[in-house]
Amino acid sequence: MVERESPKGKRVSLFVTCMVDMLYPETGMSVVEVLRYLGVEVDFPMAQTCCGQPAYNGGYREEARKMAEQFLHAFKDAEVIVTPSGSCGAMVCHEYPLLFENDPDLREEAKRLASITWEFTEFIVDGLGINDLHGRLPQPQKYAFHDSCHGLRIMGLKQAGRTLVGNLENATIVPWDNSETCCGFGGLFSVKMADVSGAMLQNKMEHIEESGADAILSGDVSCMTHMNGGLEKQESTKRVKHIADVLADGIRQGEDR
Amino acid sequence: MEVQSNNFIPAARIAIHDVDLRTAVAMGTDSGFVKRQAVMFADGKAHGEAIRGQAAAIKRNALNKLPDLLEQAEAAMQENGIEVLWAADAAEANRLVLEIADRHDVHSVVKSKSMVTEEIGLNKILEEDSIDVLETDLGEFIVQLGEETPSHIVIPICHKTKESIRQLMIDKADMPPTDDTDEMARFARNYLRQRFLDADMGVSGGNFVIAETGTLCLVSNEGNIRLVTSQPRVHVALVGIEKVIPTLEDYATLTQVLPRSATGQTMTVYTHMINGPQRDDEIDGPEHVYVIFVDNGRSQIYTSDYCEALACIRCGACLNGCPVYKVTGGHAYGWVYPGPIGAVITPLLVGLENAKPLPYASSLCGMCKEVCPVIIDIPRMLLDLRYDLVRSGYTGLDWNMGMKAYAFGGSSPRLFSWAGKAAELATKRFKLNSLPGPLAGWTDYRSMPSFAVKSFHQLWGETNGDLEGADEQ
Amino acid sequence: MSNSREQILQSLRRETQPFPYAKAPSTYLHMVPSGDLSPEELETIFVDNAQKAACIVHQPASQEEAIQTLLDIVGEDRKISSWEPDQIPVHGFESALDKAGIAYVGEDALVNVGVTGVDAALAATGSLVLSSGHGRYRSASLLPPIHVAVVSRAQITTDLETWLVGQRTKGLERMRQTSNIVIITGPSRTADIAMQLVMGMHGPRELHIILID
Numbered sequence: 001m002v003e004r005e006s007p008k009g010k011r012v013s014l015f016v017t018c019m020v021d022m023l024y025p026e027t028g029m030s031v032v033e034v035l036r037y038l039g040v041e042v043d044f045p046m047a048q049t050c051c052g053q054p055a056y057n058g059g060y061r062e063e064a065r066k067m068a069e070q071f072l073h074a075f076k077d078a079e080v081i082v083t084p085s086g087s088c089g090a091m092v093c094h095e096y097p098l099l100f101e102n103d104p105d106l107r108e109e110a111k112r113l114a115s116i117t118w119e120f121t122e123f124i125v126d127g128l129g130i131n132d133l134h135g136r137l138p139q140p141q142k143y144a145f146h147d148s149c150h151g152l153r154i155m156g157l158k159q160a161g162r163t164l165v166g167n168l169e170n171a172t173i174v175p176w177d178n179s180e181t182c183c184g185f186g187g188l189f190s191v192k193m194a195d196v197s198g199a200m201l202q203n204k205m206e207h208i209e210e211s212g213a214d215a216i217l218s219g220d221v222s223c224m225t226h227m228n229g230g231l232e233k234q235e236s237t238k239r240v241k242h243i244a245d246v247l248a249d250g251i252r253q254g255e256d257r
Numbered sequence: 258m259e260v261q262s263n264n265f266i267p268a269a270r271i272a273i274h275d276v277d278l279r280t281a282v283a284m285g286t287d288s289g290f291v292k293r294q295a296v297m298f299a300d301g302k303a304h305g306e307a308i309r310g311q312a313a314a315i316k317r318n319a320l321n322k323l324p325d326l327l328e329q330a331e332a333a334m335q336e337n338g339i340e341v342l343w344a345a346d347a348a349e350a351n352r353l354v355l356e357i358a359d360r361h362d363v364h365s366v367v368k369s370k371s372m373v374t375e376e377i378g379l380n381k382i383l384e385e386d387s388i389d390v391l392e393t394d395l396g397e398f399i400v401q402l403g404e405e406t407p408s409h410i411v412i413p414i415c416h417k418t419k420e421s422i423r424q425l426m427i428d429k430a431d432m433p434p435t436d437d438t439d440e441m442a443r444f445a446r447n448y449l450r451q452r453f454l455d456a457d458m459g460v461s462g463g464n465f466v467i468a469e470t471g472t473l474c475l476v477s478n479e480g481n482i483r484l485v486t487s488q489p490r491v492h493v494a495l496v497g498i499e500k501v502i503p504t505l506e507d508y509a510t511l512t513q514v515l516p517r518s519a520t521g522q523t524m525t526v527y528t529h530m531i532n533g534p535q536r537d538d539e540i541d542g543p544e545h546v547y548v549i550f551v552d553n554g555r556s557q558i559y560t561s562d563y564c565e566a567l568a569c570i571r572c573g574a575c576l577n578g579c580p581v582y583k584v585t586g587g588h589a590y591g592w593v594y595p596g597p598i599g600a601v602i603t604p605l606l607v608g609l610e611n612a613k614p615l616p617y618a619s620s621l622c623g624m625c626k627e628v629c630p631v632i633i634d635i636p637r638m639l640l641d642l643r644y645d646l647v648r649s650g651y652t653g654l655d656w657n658m659g660m661k662a663y664a665f666g667g668s669s670p671r672l673f674s675w676a677g678k679a680a681e682l683a684t685k686r687f688k689l690n691s692l693p694g695p696l697a698g699w700t701d702y703r704s705m706p707s708f709a710v711k712s713f714h715q716l717w718g719e720t721n722g723d724l725e726g727a728d729e730q
Numbered sequence: 731m732s733n734s735r736e737q738i739l740q741s742l743r744r745e746t747q748p749f750p751y752a753k754a755p756s757t758y759l760h761m762v763p764s765g766d767l768s769p770e771e772l773e774t775i776f777v778d779n780a781q782k783a784a785c786i787v788h789q790p791a792s793q794e795e796a797i798q799t800l801l802d803i804v805g806e807d808r809k810i811s812s813w814e815p816d817q818i819p820v821h822g823f824e825s826a827l828d829k830a831g832i833a834y835v836g837e838d839a840l841v842n843v844g845v846t847g848v849d850a851a852l853a854a855t856g857s858l859v860l861s862s863g864h865g866r867y868r869s870a871s872l873l874p875p876i877h878v879a880v881v882s883r884a885q886i887t888t889d890l891e892t893w894l895v896g897q898r899t900k901g902l903e904r905m906r907q908t909s910n911i912v913i914i915t916g917p918s919r920t921a922d923i924a925m926q927l928v929m930g931m932h933g934p935r936e937l938h939i940i941l942i943d
Contacts, residue, residue, distance in 0.1 A: 020713060021712050022677040022709060023709060023714045023716060024707055025709045029713070046670060046718065049666075057643070058660060059642075059644045059645070060645050061647075066664045066665075070670075145599050149620070149621070150623075152623075153623035181580060186619070189620045191620060191695060191696045192698070196269050199704065201582055202618070228704075233703055284924065314753065326741070344734060344735045348732060380822055394922075395922040396920075402746055403921050422923055443930075448929060449932070452840075453932070470902060479919070479931035480933020481913060481931070483872050484872065486910075487883070487910075492870070505894045505898065506758045508894075509758070509890045510761065523761070523779075524890075526911065526914065528915070528920070529912050530910060530911040530912070531909070532908060532909055533910075534909060536907070536908070539862050541867055552741075560741065565749075576854070581737065
């Protein structure tokens with residue numbers, strides 16, 4: 001992964017991701033709320049669409065490059081990019097330099113954007129050095145964390161989210177043996193290999209029921225949509241929530257004190 | 258072995274609904290995975306990762322020097338009295354074995370587990386030549402009884418429950434009915450015992466060949482490799498060309514990281530270093546030892562961008578860690594090598610057009626790379642293979658068109674937001690209850706996702722970035 | 731045949747190395763980080779690991795007791811397979827067998843007990859190194875259901891890495907002479923049947939180690 005400088009004091013451009021944009025805009029709002037609470041200046045390049053990961057993962061590199069070019073264009077004035085997704089973050093940080101390595105015009109810009117992109121929780125903890133939002137949940141909650149694969153294994157995300165949520169009053173993090181087991185989403189794998197994806201989801205849901213948590217937290221709405229889709233279809237009472245929404249909840253409650 | 262990898266999706270569907278298979282595979286892989294974690298990190302995470310780095314460097318250094326190492330190994334083995342042969346492909350490898358069998362008047366063969374011999378279909382060739390072939394590894398023996406194929410690189414019958422194994426042994430080997438695992442194993446031991454002692458030729462694979470000393474190295478737990486390589490008067494070992502390593506020090510690392518990764522053992526029960534046939538001052542051991550270096554597509558991989566796939570030491574750790582393998586088992590992959598490494602080397606060895614689904618049989622979770630003792634970047638190679646499939650025209654028209662539309666829409670913020678709006682209308686107002694075209698499989702297992710009335714773009718635009726008073730409806 | 735050899739080697743000659751940044755390790759980490767150990771520590775670790783590998787370890791107080799232990803294992807049998815007594819580091823082995831009326835042969839598939847010495851014992855994994863050679867029959871540690879290995883304490887070394895380095899300092903002579911070396915870690919076993927561990931598959935099901943000075 002490309003080396004990243006400290007993002008302290010810099011303006012953040014939100015890379016909201018296509019799924020948050022279209023399915024969970026409230027999660028995008030949570031991200032902005034938390035960042036502004038921390039005194040970060042946040043803007044939103046309206047020209048952004050999708051990072052192109054689904055096409056890239058499908059082997060459609062030309063199509064992925066087209067969307068990535070739109071991304072490079074949209075974020076051309078960005079100083080720091082923050083995204084509420086480990087997998088989309090990994091796409092920009094890890095794959096964009098490779099995607100454009102043979103393009104003399106865009107190679108440097110791709111590397112530049114890779115070097116300024118942060119996932120939301122690591123931005124706060126590792127980037128800004130903030131561990132505690134001094135927030136409070138309205139009710140005691142037990143949370144188990146799902147470590148999304150790309151975030152975990154490519155971006156190295158593990159502790160940041162746990163630290164931030166763990167420091168909320170009324171929040172308890174329960175250990176979960178299967179936090180690192182793939183939920184079976186895998187992007188278009190979820191439909192291309194639907195039966196396999198469904199079976200992996202079945203295993204994950206069993207683990208969710210065994211976790212002893214009130215809710216599962218994830219840093220990726222992609223995994224979340226897949227797991228919640230299964231939990232809802234199975235009429236389970238358990239759900240997966242995005243970390244940003246819990247943190248935003250926590251600071252709202254904290255502020256009301 | 259016949260290639261049926263293009264059948265992965267329907268084969269996986271059948272496997273997924275086979276409760277016995279799911280139970281057996283989960284048990285086998287969970288056990289292997291947990292044990293691997295425990296032993297690799299017994300002296301701390303940092304040490305375990307350092308060992309992986311060392312093993313990875315060793316294999317890559319060996320691959321850098323491969324042709325020279327092969328020549329060095331050949332010379333050293335010949336000096337030790339081993340006859341070294343070379344097989345460009347499966348047909349030649351089989352022919353060489355038949356010639357050796359003919360030369361030594363061989364009528365019966367005992368075999369230890371060798372994936373290379375599965376690859377070339379050796380057993381069938383020997384049987385067609387009226388040579389009796391008996392698999393001696395307990396798992397392979399049971400596979401042979403059931404006329405099946407192995408489903409895991411290390412645990413051949415990973416897909417079978419104890420009950421089905423028991424029934425097979427009763428039906429095909431006349432085992433007296435028993436539920437006791439000890440008795441079952443004892444029965445197999447006795448069944449195979451005399452065959453070991455009477456067989457004319459032993460056929461094995463090879464885990465490593467040490468170039469500096471010309472040593473053929475093998476690992477096992479059962480003791481069958483010792484018997485196969487000691488009792489018969491002729492021993493033939495088939496070894497993939499990528500198995501040669503430079504030095505004894507390299508060997509010490511690899512022969513210990515292999516069992517740690519495969520079964521969680523610090524050493525297998527038997528770690529063999531075979532130098533050659535019976536010496537003048539010995540009374541046992543084979544009179545003739547042959548090593549056949551098998552290419553069968555490996556040199557092609559060597560000169561491609563996928564050379565790293567040849568670093569594999571066939572430990573099976575990636576299978577044990579893989580959440581896909583856990584629900585499909587090995588047979589769905591349709592050929593000799595299943596799981597993550599199988600998804601990579603099958604198309605490379607049998608041709609992309611014969612294994613089109615395999616590079617897609619992964620969520621790219623990366624667990625395989627995390628547990629691989631030589632740190633093979635399997636996810637990277639799967640991504641590259643997918644690109645190869647697209648470029649070669651082996652992907653479906655619906656996906657191709659869908660991706661073009663997606664890229665078209667994704668390059669324009671306006672088109673993109675229209676697409677989102679259209680999806681919201683379709684699902685909410687027109688109650689579309691499944692996704693279109695190739696995306697239809699979503700609702701087989703999950704409820705429909707709910708598109709927002711207003712996208713984030715829209716909310717930001719409407720409030721000029723304020724978002725405080727945003728009206729989400 | 732040599733055609734294929736040339737063809738294969740030729741096709742492996744690349745213009746550039748596949749892994750230009752890879753090098754052989756300059757120092758090799760040992761699989762088990764042991765550090766410097768005293769002979770007593772080595773012995774304790776060896777016994778511990780051998781037992782973990784399901785070996786039965788005997789530590790007789792004297793050579794006579796060692797012989798007695800051996801005879802106890804042989805029990806009522808009157809025939810064993812064995813290495814030549816001059817290859818086994820215990821005194822009076824041959825005469826004790828003679829006195830007890832126990833015959834020994836190099837290779838016999840029907841006896842219950844096989845007796846050997848070892849080349850070395852590896853503490854880190856509880857393993858025994860056995861090389862074939864004059865009077866050192868493979869079958870004795872392979873065919874009988876019970877294998878008894880007589881190990882002298884001086885033969886215990888740290889691990890495989892250390893033993894191989896030792897071989898190298900001796901010019902790899904033993905490696906050249908012998909037809910094969912086997913490193914044995916416990917009795918034979920399988921878990922192929924639904925992951926249930928069964929001791930004693932094709933090789934011995936009991937491995938006794940008699941540890942003497």
